[in-house]
Amino acid sequence: MEKMIYLDNNATTPIDPRVLEAMLPYFRDKFGNAASIHHKFGWDAADAVKQARQQVANVIGAAPEEIIFTSGATESDNLALKGIASMYADKGRHIITCKTEHKAILDVCKWLETKGYEITYLPVDKYGIVDIDLLAESIRKDTILVSIMAANNETGTIAPIETIGAICKAKGAFFHTDATQAFGKIPLDVEKMGIDLLSLSAHKIYGPKGVGALYVRRKNPQVRCEPIIHGGGHERGIRSGTLNVPGIVGLGQAADIAVREMANESQRLQKLRDKLYNELSDRLEGVTLNGHPNQRLANTANISFAWVEGEALMLGINEIAVSSGSACTSASLEPSHVLRAMGVLDVLAHNSIRFSLGRFNTEQEIDYTIKRVVEEVNRLRELSPLYEMAKQGKELRIAD
Amino acid sequence: MRYNEKVLEHYRNPKNVGSFDEQAENVGTGIVGAPECGDVMKLQIQVNENNHIVDARFKAYGCGSAIASSSLATEWIKGKTLDEAKQIKNTDIASELALPPVKMHCSVLAENAIKKAIEDLQRKKAKDNNK
Ligand SMILES: Cc1ncc(COP(=O)(O)O)c(C=O)c1O
Numbered sequence: 328m329e330k331m332i333y334l335d336n337n338a339t340t341p342i343d344p345r346v347l348e349a350m351l352p353y354f355r356d357k358f359g360n361a362a363s364i365h366h367k368f369g370w371d372a373a374d375a376v377k378q379a380r381q382q383v384a385n386v387i388g389a390a391p392e393e394i395i396f397t398s399g400a401t402e403s404d405n406l407a408l409k410g411i412a413s414m415y416a417d418k419g420r421h422i423i424t425c426k427t428e429h430k431a432i433l434d435v436c437k438w439l440e441t442k443g444y445e446i447t448y449l450p451v452d453k454y455g456i457v458d459i460d461l462l463a464e465s466i467r468k469d470t471i472l473v474s475i476m477a478a479n480n481e482t483g484t485i486a487p488i489e490t491i492g493a494i495c496k497a498k499g500a501f502f503h504t505d506a507t508q509a510f511g512k513i514p515l516d517v518e519k520m521g522i523d524l525l526s527l528s529a530h531k532i533y534g535p536k537g538v539g540a541l542y543v544r545r546k547n548p549q550v551r552c553e554p555i556i557h558g559g560g561h562e563r564g565i566r567s568g569t570l571n572v573p574g575i576v577g578l579g580q581a582a583d584i585a586v587r588e589m590a591n592e593s594q595r596l597q598k599l600r601d602k603l604y605n606e607l608s609d610r611l612e613g614v615t616l617n618g619h620p621n622q623r624l625a626n627t628a629n630i631s632f633a634w635v636e637g638e639a640l641m642l643g644i645n646e647i648a649v650s651s652g653s654a655c656t657s658a659s660l661e662p663s664h665v666l667r668a669m670g671v672l673d674v675l676a677h678n679s680i681r682f683s684l685g686r687f688n689t690e691q692e693i694d695y696t697i698k699r700v701v702e703e704v705n706r707l708r709e710l711s712p713l714y715e716m717a718k719q720g721k722e723l724r725i726a727d
Numbered sequence: 728m729r730y731n732e733k734v735l736e737h738y739r740n741p742k743n744v745g746s747f748d749e750q751a752e753n754v755g756t757g758i759v760g761a762p763e764c765g766d767v768m769k770l771q772i773q774v775n776e777n778n779h780i781v782d783a784r785f786k787a788y789g790c791g792s793a794i795a796s797s798s799l800a801t802e803w804i805k806g807k808t809l810d811e812a813k814q815i816k817n818t819d820i821a822s823e824l825a826l827p828p829v830k831m832h833c834s835v836l837a838e839n840a841i842k843k844a845i846e847d848l849q850r851k852k853a854k855d856n857n858k
Contacts, residue, residue: 635788642738673763677762712787713762723762
C-alpha cells in the first residue's frame with residue numbers, strides 16, 4: 328500500500344473540502360476586516376463572522392453573543408482559566424480540575440499556582456472518569472471554577488458533564504469544560520448540562536488550524552471573563568485582534584457539517600472502531616483497552632499490546648499514522664499522564680497505541696490496519712524478552 | 728520520532744535474534760532495563776575454550792533505537808575476546824547509529840548488557856574452577 332493511512336484524528340484532522348470551499352472567498356475578493364464598518368468589504372466579512380458565530384452557537388445550544396472567537400482551544404483554555412481567575416480573585420482563589428486534562432489546562436493551572444492560586448487535581452477511576460463525590464466535596468466557598476474536560480483526547484472517555492454541571496450550579500462554582508474533542512462529535516447543550524464556559528477548536532472537526540472559540544455564559548448567571556489579550560476591544564472586549572475571518576468561516580462551516588452529520592457519522596465510526604478493536608483482540612493475546620468501554624468517543628480506541636513497546640510498534644506500521652502513550656522520547660521516560668492517572672501500569676502504558684478514526688477513513692483502511700498491526704505485533708513479540716519470559720512462565724529478574 | 732536509515736535497517740532486519748540456553752556453561756546472559764521504563768534488553772554471548780565470543784543473541788523490548796542498539800552490539804562482539812568486548816562504549820554505538828540525545832539511554836543499555844553478559848559468564852567459570 329503506497330498511500331498513508333491517517334488514524335490520528337484526535338491530533339488533528341484534514342480539512343473537509345466543503346469547509347475549504349466556504350473559506351476561499353474570504354482570502355480573495357471578500358478579504359475585508361470585519362471591524363471596518365464603513366464599506367462593503369467590511370460588511371461582507373462581518374456578515375460571514377455573524378453566520379459562523381450562529382453556526383457554532385447552534386452546536387452547543389448557546390446564543391451567538393456568547394461565542395468568543397480565539398486562535399484555538401489552547402487560547403480558549405487560557406482565557407477561561409486566567410480570565411476567571413483574575414476576574415473573581417476577590418471571591419476566591421481555588422480552582423478544581425482533574426489529573427487527565429490536556430496540557431492546555433494543566434500548564435495554565437501550574438502557572439496559576441505560582442500566582443497564588445490553589446488548584447485541586449481530582450483523581451479519576453480506571454476508565455478515566457473523575458470521582459464525582461470527591462468533586463462535590465472539594466468545592467468550597469472560595470472555589471471560583473471547576474474545569475473538567477468533556478472528552479479525553481488520549482482515551483476518548485466522556486465525562487458525566489451534566490452531573491458535574493448540576494453539582495457546580497448547586498455549590499455556586501462556575502463550570503468550564505474543555506470540549507475540544509467532544510465538540511461536534513457528541514451532543515452538547517450548555518443549558519441542559521449547566522456549562523458556564525466551553526473551549527472548542529476547528530482543526531479537530533475538519534476545519535482549519537489556528538482558530539477556535541470560547542463560550543462564555545451571559546445569563547443565569549452572567550459570567551465575566553477578564554481578557555488576556557488587549558488591543559482594540561474586539562469580541563466584546565474579551566479578545567482583541569483583527570478577526571481571522573476565513574478561519575472563523577471555516578470553523579462555522581465545520582461545526583455546521585459536524586452537527587448535521589453527527590448521528591450517522593458516529594454510528595459509522597463506532598462500527599469501524601469496534602471492528603478494529605474486536606479483530607485485534609480476537610487475533611492477538613494480551614490486548615487491552617484503555618478508556619471507558621462505552622462512555623467513549625465513537626472514533627477513539629486506545630489499546631495496549633502486552634510485551635510490545637508502543638513506539639517500536641508505531642515504527643513497524645509507519646505507513647499508518649497513530650500515536651502512543653509511550654514516552655521513549657521524553658526526557659523523563661515517563662509514559663502518558665492520562666494513563667497513569669487511570670492506574671494503567673507503566674508497563675502497559677508504554678505499550679499503548681491510540682487509534683483515532685475520522686471522517687475520511689474507510690473500512691478497507693481499517694482492514695489493512697488490522698492485518699498490519701497483527702503482523703507487526705507478532706514480529707515484535709518474537710523479538711521481545713518479556714514475551715519470551717511470559718511464555719516460559721518466568722518472572723523478569725534484572726541484575727543491577 | 729524520525730529514525731535514520733541505520734536504525735531502520737537494524738529495526739527491520741535485526742541481527743542475531745534469539746536465545747541460547749542460559750544454563751550452558753559457555754553462555755553468558757545479561758538482562759538490563761526495566762519494563763516500567765519502556766526498555767528491556769537480553770544479550771547473550773557464547774564463547775569457545777579461548778574465551779573468544781563465537782556467537783551472540785539478543786532480544787529487546789523497547790523502541791526502534793533500543794532494538795537497533797542491541798542488534799548492533801551483538802554484531803560487534805562476535806569474534807572478539809571478552810576483554811575486547813568490554814571495551815565497547817555506548818558512545819560508539821550511539822555514533823554508529825547516529826542516535827539523538829533522547830535515545831542515548833538505548834546505547835547505554837546495550838553497553839551494560841554486554842558487560843552483564845560477560846560478568847555472568849565469568850561468574851559461571853569461576854564457580855566451575857572452584858568445584
Ligand atoms: C482536549 C484538548 N484541549 C486542547 C487542545 C488544544 O487545542 P488547539 O490545538 O486548538 O490549541 C487539544 C488538542 O491538541 C485537546 O485535545
